[in-house]
Amino acid sequence: MANNELSKDLDPIESFTMADVVELKLREYIKRKSFKPGDSLPKELELAEALGVSRNVLREALSRLRMLGMVETRKRRGMVLARPDILGTMERVLDPLIIDKDTLQDIFELRLVLEMGLAELLFSRKTEQDIKDLEAIAKKENGADKTFRIKNEIAFHGKLYEITGNDTLKRFQIMLLPIFGYVVTLEDQPTRGKVTHQDLVEILKTGTKEDFRIGMFEHLKPHFDRLTKPSGV
Amino acid sequence: MANNELSKDLDPIESFTMADVVELKLREYIKRKSFKPGDSLPKELELAEALGVSRNVLREALSRLRMLGMVETRKRRGMVLARPDILGTMERVLDPLIIDKDTLQDIFELRLVLEMGLAELLFSRKTEQDIKDLEAIAKKENGADKTFRIKNEIAFHGKLYEITGNDTLKRFQIMLLPIFGYVVTLEDQPTRGKVTHQDLVEILKTGTKEDFRIGMFEHLKPHFDRLTKPSGV
DNA sequence: ACATTTGATATGTAGTACATAAGTACTAGT
DNA sequence: ACTAGTACTTATGTACTACATATCAAATGT
Numbered sequence: 152m153a154n155n156e157l158s159k160d161l162d163p164i165e166s167f168t169m170a171d172v173v174e175l176k177l178r179e180y181i182k183r184k185s186f187k188p189g190d191s192l193p194k195e196l197e198l199a200e201a202l203g204v205s206r207n208v209l210r211e212a213l214s215r216l217r218m219l220g221m222v223e224t225r226k227r228r229g230m231v232l233a234r235p236d237i238l239g240t241m242e243r244v245l246d247p248l249i250i251d252k253d254t255l256q257d258i259f260e261l262r263l264v265l266e267m268g269l270a271e272l273l274f275s276r277k278t279e280q281d282i283k284d285l286e287a288i289a290k291k292e293n294g295a296d297k298t299f300r301i302k303n304e305i306a307f308h309g310k311l312y313e314i315t316g317n318d319t320l321k322r323f324q325i326m327l328l329p330i331f332g333y334v335v336t337l338e339d340q341p342t343r344g345k346v347t348h349q350d351l352v353e354i355l356k357t358g359t360k361e362d363f364r365i366g367m368f369e370h371l372k373p374h375f376d377r378l379t380k381p382s383g384v
Numbered sequence: 385m386a387n388n389e390l391s392k393d394l395d396p397i398e399s400f401t402m403a404d405v406v407e408l409k410l411r412e413y414i415k416r417k418s419f420k421p422g423d424s425l426p427k428e429l430e431l432a433e434a435l436g437v438s439r440n441v442l443r444e445a446l447s448r449l450r451m452l453g454m455v456e457t458r459k460r461r462g463m464v465l466a467r468p469d470i471l472g473t474m475e476r477v478l479d480p481l482i483i484d485k486d487t488l489q490d491i492f493e494l495r496l497v498l499e500m501g502l503a504e505l506l507f508s509r510k511t512e513q514d515i516k517d518l519e520a521i522a523k524k525e526n527g528a529d530k531t532f533r534i535k536n537e538i539a540f541h542g543k544l545y546e547i548t549g550n551d552t553l554k555r556f557q558i559m560l561l562p563i564f565g566y567v568v569t570l571e572d573q574p575t576r577g578k579v580t581h582q583d584l585v586e587i588l589k590t591g592t593k594e595d596f597r598i599g600m601f602e603h604l605k606p607h608f609d610r611l612t613k614p615s616g617v
Numbered sequence: 618a619c620a621t622t623t624g625a626t627a628t629g630t631a632g633t634a635c636a637t638a639a640g641t642a643c644t645a646g647t
Numbered sequence: 648a649c650t651a652g653t654a655c656t657t658a659t660g661t662a663c664t665a666c667a668t669a670t671c672a673a674a675t676g677t
Contacts, residue, residue, distance in 0.1 A: 205631045214403050214444040215451045226638040226659045235477035244468035257552030268501025319490030438662040459628045459669040
C-alpha cells in the first residue's frame with residue numbers, strides 16, 4: 152500500500168501536549184540553573200503557577216522525569232534532583248517484541264561490533280583469576296546439552312564484558328541479551344564458529360590482542376556471514 | 385563522609401507511587417495481550433476503572449509511555465501502540481552534566497570499544513564513494529585551525545559509522561558525541577595519535593581489516609593510554 | 618451521490634478537595 | 648535545662664468534577 156509507505160516516510164504531526172512542553176521547560180530550567188544531583192526544586196504549586204499550567208499537567212511532566220530517575224520526591228520534603236538511571240531507562244524501551252526488524256538487526260550488529268572491540272580492554276585489564284574463571288566456564292561446555300550450552304555461551308561472553316571492568320558496558324550487554332537471543336532464534340541452524348571458547352581463553356592467556364581479534368572474528372563468523380547477505384536494504 | 389557512602393551502597397526505599405504501579409501494569413498488559421504497534425488500547429476511563437485508580441494517575445502512567453513513544457494518542461481516536469523511540473529515549477538521560485564521573489568514563493570507553501570493532505562492517509560495506517568522501521574530509525584537515533580540526537574529527541568518525549549502514553549505530557554515536565567531547569575537554573593536552581585520518585583512509589582503501597584495526601588503535605592510542613592509568617577504582 | 622451540518626465522544630486541561638507522610642514547634646515531665 | 652511526646656503545618660499523592668477541543672459518525676440538505 153502506498154499509503155502505508157507514506158505514513159512511514161513522513162511521521163505524523165505530533166501535536167505537542169502541555170505535558171510535553173512542560174517536560175522540556177523543566178529540563179531547560181534544570182540545565183540553565185545548572186542544578187546538580189541533590190539540589191532541591193521548587194514545590195509543585197510554585198512550578199505550576201510559574202509555568203501557567205495546572206498542577207495536573209505539571210505532575211505529568213514530573214512523573215516522566217521521575218521515571219527517568221532525574222528527580223525524586225518525598226512527601227513534604229519536596230523534590231530533589233537525582234542522577235538519571237541510564238541503563239534502567241534504556242531497558243524500558245528495549246523490548247524485542249516491539250522493536251522493528253531493522254532496528255533489531257542493527258542492535259544485533261552493534262553487539263558484534265562491541266565484542267570485536269573488546270580486545271584492547273581485555274588485554275589491559277585481565278587478571279589470572281579472570282582467565283581461570285573463563286577456563287572453568289569453557290570447560291563445562293564439553294558434552295553438555297543444548298540448553299546448557301546456550302546458558303554457558305552467555306556466561307562466557309558475559310564474563311568477557313566483566314573483565315573489562317566497565318560496569319556500564321557490562322550492564323549494557325546484559326540488556327542486549329534478550330535481543331541477541333531473539334535474533335538468534337530466527338536463525339535456521341545453530342551457529343558455531345571454528346574458534347571455540349576454549350581457543351579464545353588460550354589466546355587471551357598466551358596470545359596477542361591481534362590474535363584475539365582474529366579469533367573472536369572466527370568465533371563470531373557464522374553471525375558475520377549472515378550479515379553479508381544483503382539483508383533488509 | 386561515611387553517611388555518603390552508606391547512601392550509595394543501599395539505595396533508598398523507593399516508595400512506589402500508583403503511577404509507578406500502573407505503568408508496570410500497563411506494560412504487562414501490553415505484553416500479555418501481545419499487542420503490536422498499531423493496535424488500539426481501551427479508553428482512559430475504562431483502563432482507570434479496570435485498574436481501580438483515578439484517571440489522573442492513569443494519565444501520569446500513560447504520559448510516561450507516551451514520552452517513550454510506546455503509545456500515541458489522538459483526541460477522540462483513542463490510544464494506539466507505537467514503536468518506542470529507543471534513541472530518543474536514551475538521549476533524554478544522556479546529559480554529561482548530570483551523569484556521574486565513573487559512568488562518563490565508562491561511556492568514553494564504550495565509544496573506544498565501538499570504534500575498534502567497526503572494522504568488520506566497514507570492510508564488508510565500504511563503497512568507492514565512501515572512500516572518496518573520507519579522503520575529502522581527511523584532506524580538509526591540513527593546515528586548519530583548532531576548532532575546525534575538532535569539527536573535522538567528528539565528521540570523519542561520523543562518516544565511518546555511516547559507512548556501516550547501521551542507522552542505529554550511527555545515531556548512537558551522534559548521541560555519545562557530547563559525552564565524548566566532554567570527557568576530552570577534561571584532558572590536559574590535545575591528543576593526536578601517530579596514525580592520522582589520511583592514513584586510516586589509505587588502509588581502508590588498500591589494506592586489510594587487521595591493518596585497519598591496528599591503525600585505528602594507533603589513532604586512538606592517546607585515549608587508550610589515558611585509560612591504562614588506574615582511573616577511578 | 619456528494620457536501621454540509623450537527624452531534625457524540627475520547628482526550629487534554631483546569632480546579633477543588635482530601636489523605637498521608639514528614640518536618641516543626643510546642644508542651645510536659647524528669 | 649534537656650528529653651520525650653504531642654499537635655500542627657505543609658508538600659506530595661490521589662480522587663473527582665467540569666469543561667474545552669478535536670475528530671469521527673451520523674443525519675441532513677442539495
